[in-house]
Every structure is written in structure tokens, then in C-alpha cells.
Amino acid sequence: MFALRQLHSQFVVKVPEPITSFEGKTIIITGGNTGLGFEAAKYYLKLKASRVILACRSLEKADKAKLELEQSFPISGHIVETWQVDLSSYASVIQFYEKARSLPRLDVLLLNAGIMTKEYRVAEDNESTITVNVISTFLMAFLLMSKLKETASFFGTTPHLTVVSSDLHFLSDFSEWKTDDIFASLNDKKSARMNDRYNVSKLIEILLVRHFVSVHGTNYPVVFNTVQPGWCQSNLSTEIATPFQKKVGGLHGKNN
Numbered sequence: 511m512f513a514l515r516q517l518h519s520q521f522v523v524k525v526p527e528p529i530t531s532f533e534g535k536t537i538i539i540t541g542g543n544t545g546l547g548f549e550a551a552k553y554y555l556k557l558k559a560s561r562v563i564l565a566c567r568s569l570e571k572a573d574k575a576k577l578e579l580e581q582s583f584p585i586s587g588h589i590v591e592t593w594q595v596d597l598s599s600y601a602s603v604i605q606f607y608e609k610a611r612s613l614p615r616l617d618v619l620l621l622n623a624g625i626m627t628k629e630y631r632v633a634e635d636n637e638s639t640i641t642v643n644v645i646s647t648f649l650m651a652f653l654l655m656s657k658l659k660e661t662a663s664f665f666g667t668t669p670h671l672t673v674v675s676s677d678l679h680f681l682s683d684f685s686e687w688k689t690d691d692i693f694a695s696l697n698d699k700k701s702a703r704m705n706d707r708y709n710v711s712k713l714i715e716i717l718l719v720r721h722f723v724s725v726h727g728t729n730y731p732v733v734f735n736t737v738q739p740g741w742c743q744s745n746l747s748t749e750i751a752t753p754f755q756k757k758v759g760g761l762h763g764k765n766n
Contacts, residue, residue: 532559535667536615540565540595540650541623543575546674546739550620551575551590555583565595565606565623597623597646598633607653615661619654621647622674626708630699639704640696643711647673648718655732662731673719675712675736682709 537554541547542564554562562579566572572592579590595606610616624643633641651671658669683706686695695701696710719736 528553528557530557532557532617534560535617536561536563536613537618537620538563538565538610538616539620539622540597542566543568543572547620547622548575550622551579552582555579555585555589559589561589561591563591563593565593567594567596569594597642598638600634600646600649603646603649604653607650610654611657613657615665616654616657617661617667617669619651619658619671620674621651621672624674624711628704630702630704636693636697637702637707639707639711640693643708644714647715658732668731668733670733670735673715673736675715675738677738678709679713679716682706682713684710684713686710
């Protein structure tokens, strides 16, 4: 059933090309230097966004992406900005928030950055996939929610906060939910199943957003949602994909 749904959404469903103007609006994209984040930045510029901030771990890579965007679109040098943030560090996320809170407005926060790894690593006393994909992602979301709400109130708009998730959540086993302390179980190196960890992280993302929406209701001033981009060409699975998977992804993965 999952495979059929994936094939249908990948090769049959046609997503309408966005046409809404983003003129005057400010966008933040985590992981905006590559893959889905970079393609999203292209669309926002195409739709006349006034300020696009690429929030990336490597400023060197972000600056290269900025240059490519400026060479591809007839924009002035101040529209695309590069800000540093490392989601494996809570201090870095908080520092980013302190800078972003001074923005005159924030219309879109696209939380796209994430990792997929087969190696158990620790970041901020948790397994790194959980730290980056879940804890830091939602730390940034909840810290900047106030700026999004402020924008909604002052400008009379409806800002969006979107977490890039994945249909791979459907395949997660997530047996850790049965334990008394889910995060402690996920942090146990001996029992960690890293081949399922990315899927679990995406399921937790969806559950968190659904819970937030169920608590705050549909009249909340900010649209808070998740998106499933489908099978795409990106660098996300470089570490974990087999040579065959990489070849198939190159042939059939979406690239825009």
C-alpha cells in the first residue's frame, strides 16, 4: 500500500506551480544551500520575495549558494542573506533566534535542514538524528513562533511555519514509544536501530505538529504544518544510500 501510494504521488500527481506573490515578505530556510532548501529559495525569489535568509551550518557553502542564486535571478545583492546556524548545538539555535528576533518581519520559516545517518553519534547528550531533526528543529520553531505571530498581528497576514518531513515516517517501527522514557530509549546506543532512526524522527515531527494544532485550533494566527516532498534528488541520503539507491534516485528523483 505504501509503495503504491509513493509511486502514485511520485509519477501521477501533478503539484500546481505556485503563483502567489511574496513581494515584501521575509523568508528563512534552514539548510537553504542545497537540495530542497535551495530549490525552495529559487521559488521564493521567482515569486518576488524581498528577503530570503539561507540558514546553514557552513557559511562557505551558503555563500556559494547565494552567489548562484544571484547569478540566476535579476536581484540586488541584499535580497539573499546567509546566516550561520548549527542544529547540532542548542546554543547555536538560540544565538540564531536572538538575531532573527530583531527582523522587522518574518513571513515564512521553512525548517528543511536535517540529517540521515547510519552511525550513532551524540550531539547535546542525545543521538544526533533526534537532536538535529527533532529537538533543535522544534526549539527553533517555538522560539521564532513569537516573531511569526507578531508579523501576523502587525501586517495583517498569515505567516507559515513548515517542517519538511517525509513519508518514510510510515515505515517507522518506533517501538521506543512503549517505554516510560521515549527519549532515553532513543538515546540508548545498545538498542539504537539506526536504519529506522530517520523514519522515527520524521514521525515524531508529524506527531508534534499535529499535537500543537490540536491544542491551539484552526484559528491560530500562524499556519503550522508539515510537507512530504516525495522522492527527490538531494544530498540527504549520501551517507546511508547504497550505490543502487543512489543510481535510482538520480534517475527518478525530482530535481525541482
